[in-house]
Amino acid sequence: MTRQDVRSRKVVSRDETQAKLDVRSVAASRIKPADRYTLADRIEEKAASQGARTLLVYGNEHLSYAEVDARANQVAHALHARGLRCGDVCALAMENRLEFFVYWFGLAKLGVVTAVINTQVTGRPLIHALESTRARAVIVGEECLANFAVTEGRPDQPLYLVADAEKPAEADHRTFVSADITSEVAAASRATFPRQGRAEVRAEETMLLIFTSGTTGLPKAARYSHMRWMSSGDVMEVTLGVTPDDVFYCCLPLYHGAAATSVTSTALKAGASIVVRRKFSTREFWSDVRRNGITIVQYIGEICRYLLNAPPQPNDREHSLRCMLGAGLTMESWTRWIERFGEVDIYEGWGSTEANTAVINVDNVPGSVGRVPYWEKSNFRLVRYDVETESHPRDENGRYILCKPGEVGEGLGYIVNHPDIGAGRFEGYTSPEATEKKILRNVFAEGDAFWSSGDLLRYDEDGYFYFVDRIGDTFRWKSENVSTAEVAEALADYPGMELLNIYGVKVPNHEGRAGMAAIVMQPGHAFDPKAFYELTEQRIPRYAAPQFVRVSAAADLTTTYKLRKVDLQRQGYDPRAFDDPLFVRDEKAGTYRPYSEEVLRDAGFPPFA
Numbered sequence: 001m002t003r004q005d006v007r008s009r010k011v012v013s014r015d016e017t018q019a020k021l022d023v024r025s026v027a028a029s030r031i032k033p034a035d036r037y038t039l040a041d042r043i044e045e046k047a048a049s050q051g052a053r054t055l056l057v058y059g060n061e062h063l064s065y066a067e068v069d070a071r072a073n074q075v076a077h078a079l080h081a082r083g084l085r086c087g088d089v090c091a092l093a094m095e096n097r098l099e100f101f102v103y104w105f106g107l108a109k110l111g112v113v114t115a116v117i118n119t120q121v122t123g124r125p126l127i128h129a130l131e132s133t134r135a136r137a138v139i140v141g142e143e144c145l146a147n148f149a150v151t152e153g154r155p156d157q158p159l160y161l162v163a164d165a166e167k168p169a170e171a172d173h174r175t176f177v178s179a180d181i182t183s184e185v186a187a188a189s190r191a192t193f194p195r196q197g198r199a200e201v202r203a204e205e206t207m208l209l210i211f212t213s214g215t216t217g218l219p220k221a222a223r224y225s226h227m228r229w230m231s232s233g234d235v236m237e238v239t240l241g242v243t244p245d246d247v248f249y250c251c252l253p254l255y256h257g258a259a260a261t262s263v264t265s266t267a268l269k270a271g272a273s274i275v276v277r278r279k280f281s282t283r284e285f286w287s288d289v290r291r292n293g294i295t296i297v298q299y300i301g302e303i304c305r306y307l308l309n310a311p312p313q314p315n316d317r318e319h320s321l322r323c324m325l326g327a328g329l330t331m332e333s334w335t336r337w338i339e340r341f342g343e344v345d346i347y348e349g350w351g352s353t354e355a356n357t358a359v360i361n362v363d364n365v366p367g368s369v370g371r372v373p374y375w376e377k378s379n380f381r382l383v384r385y386d387v388e389t390e391s392h393p394r395d396e397n398g399r400y401i402l403c404k405p406g407e408v409g410e411g412l413g414y415i416v417n418h419p420d421i422g423a424g425r426f427e428g429y430t431s432p433e434a435t436e437k438k439i440l441r442n443v444f445a446e447g448d449a450f451w452s453s454g455d456l457l458r459y460d461e462d463g464y465f466y467f468v469d470r471i472g473d474t475f476r477w478k479s480e481n482v483s484t485a486e487v488a489e490a491l492a493d494y495p496g497m498e499l500l501n502i503y504g505v506k507v508p509n510h511e512g513r514a515g516m517a518a519i520v521m522q523p524g525h526a527f528d529p530k531a532f533y534e535l536t537e538q539r540i541p542r543y544a545a546p547q548f549v550r551v552s553a554a555a556d557l558t559t560t561y562k563l564r565k566v567d568l569q570r571q572g573y574d575p576r577a578f579d580d581p582l583f584v585r586d587e588k589a590g591t592y593r594p595y596s597e598e599v600l601r602d603a604g605f606p607p608f609a
Contacts, residue, residue: 075106301328
């Protein structure tokens with residue numbers, strides 16, 4: 001199929017799309033808020049009905065549904081002996097490996113809430129994660145132990161180590177561990193852990209805490225109930241037509257919502273298998289797909305770009321992949337993907353970890369994140385938003401104004417608050433203040449409430465939606481949300497610096513935005529590129545580090561003394577747009593190098609366009 005063929009596909013009727021969405025709606029309503037039914041119950045049901053089938057694959061290791069259930073029982077018995085009880089919160093810091101699932105499921109059998117921790121954070125962000133979730137204990141994979149060892153001032157929770165033969169920790173880091181529980185879990189009973197301890201847990205109660213950056217400040221812990229987690233699997237099973245013969249690929253980090261929710265819940269619901277990889281690899285992706293017969297992949301746009309930029313191979317179309325689901329796939333990447341790798345159904349969607357609404361492209365229309373055929377059948381709304389004033393225009397009655405086709409606005413979700421309805425609820429964060437900040441009230445009528453996404457979208461005459469951008473300063477780079485305020489705060493005491501402005505800039509042929517810093521140095525001080533690089537390494541994850549540094553003579557301020565970013569973002573890293581010295585991050589050299597086309601190429605960036 002040619003690029004023109006892909007772009008000119010016939011738009012299906014609104015009724016046909018709505019029929020597909022109605023099937024999803026039925027699936028979403030199966031589990032009721034008050035049901036005494038949890039993730040642990042679903043695991044045990046599947047182990048009883050199809051115990052011999054493979055659930056997890058990691059390298060050459062295969063675990064059946066029955067084996068995963070038995071190992072989860074061991075975790076539950078061992079951690080119960082350690083004092084964890086129903087209603088507690090336990091943090092889990094572990095890379096993608098089989099033990100992640102086993103410990104998560106074991107905690108669910110106890111009725112314990114699992115708070116998944118980003119495996120790349122240290123220092124203040126790590127402390128914040130442990131404090132904001134009020135975790136009673138921490139389970140840490142040996143591969144992540146260094147993050148805790150170098151973090152001073154951690155809360156005084158027990159730190160339980162799970163061994164990792166692939167990435168053993170340094171001996172002196174083990175001194176921070178309360179106990180290595182690997183052996184005691186292996187020796188624990190495999191018998192089904194008694195259900196009575198969690199018998200009264202309702203489906204609407206929190207099962208998982210997943211951190212999401214939001215727009216400002218430190219990440220927030222979003223609540224994910226048993227009901228919402230399982231319902232997402234119920235919905236995607238019917239959307240993708242998943243069967244027990246399907247094989248999912250889990251190469252995104254499990255501390256992110258996509259892998260921990262959509263992939264795992266859908267595979268578990270359908271009785272399918274999950275192939276787990278520690279970290280996405282361009283080189284190994286298609287080998288994994290072919291070797292394991294993978295049929296379904298969850299993607300982010302960046303992954304697709306990496307694969308498209310790899311050299312073409314004669315067997316590019318020889319694979320088992322039948323469909324993909326995810327977000328961030330641009331029109332250009334979408335069409336290139338089909339041209340190169342052949343017909344694959346692509347389910348591009350829009351939403352977020354904490355969202356109470358979503359849209360999804362069930363019609364395979366390139367570039368669209370989804371469709372709303374009939375507004376009365378959706379709790380999603382698009383309202384006008386003024387980027388310059390950072391506010392919502394109002395009508396003569398003081399109400400928000402719905403967007404018309406072609407207009408850019410913010411996506412909102414009407415908050416459903418009914419004891420018997422789960423769909424449309426906003427479960428919020430562990431912080432009541434953060435939860436309230438995401439709610440808009442009296443939007444269209446007195447007393448109504450909507451979840452505010454912070455995302456800008458537009459839609460066409462056929463009802464297909466297209467993602468435009470994030471409101472505010474947060475930008476996305478390498479699948480991670482980067483808060484400019486958080487980065488600026490972490491680097492604020494760089495010696496000799498007067499002002500620091502952090503923002504994201506567009507990079508040709510890249511999804512998301514790369515971080516850029518505009519620095520004003522104090523009189524008599526010069527910018528030291530190596531020292532600045534070393535500070536970023538100490539303070540922030542690499543994905544959040546500025547890829548470009550512009551050393552300015554003066555800051556661009558608004559009349560209210562706020563740092564202006566619009567012009568800086570527009571100029572980007574184009575040296576023709578300004579006279580300031582420009583530096584490019586070089587991780588191999590461990591410094592920022594003065595701009596040149598050669599340096600730009602070495603860093604993997606194209607010329608500014």
